[in-house]
Amino acid sequence: MNNLSIKRKLLIYNIIIQTFILIILALSIYKTLQISTLDKIETSLKVIVLDIVDDLVKHQDNYLIVDFNEEKEYKFKPLYIRLIDKNQKILKSTYFPDEIHKNFRKLSKDIINFKKFDNYILSEIKFSMLKDDYVLQVATDYKILNETMQxxxxxxxxxxxxxxxxxxxxxxxxxxxxFKPIEEILNNLKNINSTTLSKRLTTSQKQDEINMLAIEINSLLERLEISFEKINQFSSDASHELKTPLTIIRGEIEITLRKDRDSSEYKKSLQTCLNEVMIIQQTIDDLLFLAKKENTSNNLEDVYIDEITFEAVKELKPFANIRAIDLKTQINDVFQVKGYSKLLKIAIKNILKNAITYSYKESSVEIKNSIEDGNYVITISDKGIGIPKDEQKKIFEKFYRTDKSRNKESGGTGLGMSIVEKITKLHNAKIELSSEEKKGTTVKFIFKGNIDE
Known part of the structure; x- marks a missing residue:
């Protein structure tokens, strides 16, 4: 049984249970009809006994003239009838089976008693007639019962x-x-593997358990597909982005080892390797951040936007000074949102760093906090090289760079804007970007707010 499918087990169980029920039902019917038929026989015998006694008492002065012709009268065959006096002498009788005794000393008067023998059933009554006691016995065999039961x-x-x-x-x-819908689900699932996770099971509007199972399996497949995509994306992104710095490091080391060099050349080579290692480290950190499971329901905190704005500006001030960029802050409104302070600071710093990197020297970058149309808004604007219109939609793609040479020089990985977009989505916020070439770029973080008028 353990090796059988559930479907076949159910069929076997169904056969066993149905057979058992039918056998019990048949036995119950058989026994019920047997009891009912026997009760009917006893009732008929009781009526016949009372009728004969009534005739005997009615003609007691000449009771011998009473005919025992109840077989014809009641159409009940066979009937064995006999009248016995108190001395157990048979006064009148039809054919009577020998195995039925005529001992009636224990009989109560005027009460019909029934006795069962192997082949016969006997009804008898003790009654008074002509100031003496008599016993009337009426018997029949089990022929009717046997025929009925047979x-x-x-x-x-x-x-x-x-x-x-x-x-x-x-x-x-x-x-x-x-089981047909389940078999269809199984057949469809057999065709789904790591390369075909986009396939889904067919569902309907029915609210039965099979359809609900298919819906849950589709939901599971969707989660698996997302996980596989993240793993595949991480692998491809890592191999794509780490290949170049590793090649540079290998080439630098091979060139350095070809001949002996002075200390300044060794230092220069090591510095090049160190820069590439730092790029690798930053790339891995960014990729791991992007691959993390998104969860917006745990560890939420009240984040004061003005505080993280000042912190981000303070941390990037030295970088702005090196680039000869003036960082300006304009806090028009103080507000707070529910979220993650560290992640929001990362997003703001990424945009600020890009603004500083792509701004013209001795220009300015401004960050402003304000309330616009009932929403909380962080605005970062620069006066830099800008972004071409055809590239603005691609800016949030992983590893996309508008100016690859300058981005590489600044140590960028091409993942900064992807990280910003993910952080924004984690906070159910929007990010808007507007840019014009050679004039500058403006980025807005927009958080839905509850403003009391």
Whole structure:
């Protein structure tokens, strides 16, 4: 049984249960009819006994003239009748079986008693007539009962297999009909692997368990697909972005080892390797951040936007000074949002760093906090080289750089804007970018706010 499918197990269980139920039902019917037939015989005998006694008492002066012709009168065959006096002498009788005794000393007066023998059933009554006690005995055999039970037996033997066949056929139909959607789900699942995770099971508007199972499996497949995409994306991104710095490091080391060099050349080579290692480290950190599972429901805190704005500006002030960029802050409104302070600071710093990197020397970058149309807004604007219109939609793609040479010089990985976009989505916020070549770029973080008028 352990090696059988659930479908076949159910069929076997159905056959066993149906057979057991039908056998119990047949036995119950058989026993009930037997008791009912026996009760009917006893009732008939009781009526016949009372009728004969009534005739005897009515003609007691000449009771011998009473005919025991109840077989014809009641159409009840066979009937064995006899009248016995108190001395157990048979006064009047039809043919009576020898195995039925005539001892009636323990009989109560005017009460019909029934006795059962191997082949006969006897009804007898003690009554008074002509100031003496007499006993009337009326018996019959089990022929009627036996014929009735035999007929019932043949009927059950014939009908039970037919019922069982119909029952098993119905059970077979129900089981296979019920399991057909599951088999379709299994067949569809067999065709889904790591390369075909985009496939989904067919669902309907039904609210049954099979459809709900298909919906849940589709939901599971969707989560698996997202996880696989993240893993594949991480692998491809890592191999793509780490290949270049590793090649540079290898080439630098091979060139340095070809001949002996002075200390300044070694230092220069080591500095080049160190820069590339730092790029690798930053790339891995950024990729790991992008691959993290998104969860916006845990560890939320009240974030004061003015505080993280000042912190971001303070940390990037030295970098701005090196680039000869003036960092300006304009805090028009003080507000707070629910979120993650460290992540929001990373997003602001990434935009600020890009603004500083791509601004013209001795220009300015401004960061402003304000409330616009009931929303909390962080605006970062620069007066730099800008972004071409055809590239503005691609700016949030991983590893995309508008100016590859300058980005590489600044140590960028091409992942900064992807990280900003992810952080923004984590906070259910929007990011808007507007830019014009050679004039500058403006980036806005927009958080939905509850403003009390």
């Amino acid at each position: 007929n019932l037996f043949y009927i059950l033997i014939f009908i039970i297999p037919i019922i069982l066949i119909f029952s098993i056929t119905g059970g077979y139909f129900l089981v296979y009909k019920s």
